[in-house]
Amino acid sequence: MLKLVVANKLYSSWSLRPWAVLKAFDIPFEEIVIPLRQPDSRERLLEYSPSGKVPVLVDGDVVVWESMAIVEYLAESFPDRAIWPRDVRARAHARAIANEMHGGFQPLRQACPMHLGARFATPPLTDSLQANIDRIEDIWSGARNRFGGGGPYLFGTFTGADAMYLPIVTRFETYGVPVREATRAYMDTMLAHPVFTEWRTSAFNESWRIPDYSVGHTLIESYV
Missing domain, CATH: 1.20.1050.10 (Glutathione S-transferase Yfyf (Class Pi); Chain A, domain 2)
Structure with missing residues (x-):
């Protein structure tokens, strides 16, 4: 089964992109969440990603990083799904x-x-x-x-x-x-x-927070 490694769902825009494609087109995959800014984050990421960043897709011995490359790989691997328009x-x-x-x-x-x-x-x-x-x-x-x-x-x-x-x-x-x-x-x-x-429901249930993502912004309402 495909594996997709993602980061904190509250903040990781790049993780959301290929995750959304996999979910929207009913492609089975195992999700691995590695939260950022933790003492072991870098070490855990390097177990999957040569760039040390997320997202990364693992398909057997094929490793694809960068969101756009992952989407293209999925489109090639599942041509029946119309991930890109047919026209x-x-x-x-x-x-x-x-x-x-x-x-x-x-x-x-x-x-x-x-x-x-x-x-x-x-x-x-x-x-x-x-x-x-x-x-x-x-x-x-x-x-x-x-x-x-x-x-x-x-x-x-x-x-x-x-x-x-x-x-x-x-x-x-x-x-x-x-x-x-x-x-x-x-x-x-x-x-x-x-x-x-x-994705949003899962994000709200996460226990990890990165305060830096709020610095410099005027809070109106908090959901978590």
Whole structure:
């Protein structure tokens, strides 16, 4: 059976992405959670991951790290699951926006780290942060308008592209980021997805906390 090694579910955006793909497409796997910032975290991670980071997928003697690489490996290994859209144009577009997510949006990541256990005041919307928000909203609306006619997700049905952007949805929610009406509708769809609600419930039941993820942010409400 596949093994997926993830970190604290309250905070680990990169872990959420391939986990969501595995769950959404009913691919059996064993979950291994290694909490970060523990005395033995690095040692335990290196047992599975050559980079010493999560997530990492283990499939027999195949080891795949980096979220995007894991999603691609799953798409190749389970071609019947339609992890990427079937249409070649939609598939190319989905991979492009997923890779843009994987490599970009640093101002947003720094200003709004993933934290499912709290609601914070919106940080100052600097030019670079607002540019990230605008670009993400344009990506979502562009995919929905061009390819999303068959359902409520970016390409109609849930795909690897939705999984890659799921942590961004949570960031917009956690920090009360002002968004367009269409963006809000997509967010509501994603936040109600059974895969996300399962992850969030598990996150709330974790005993590990990393106070650094709250530093510099004004707390409005705590859920854990």
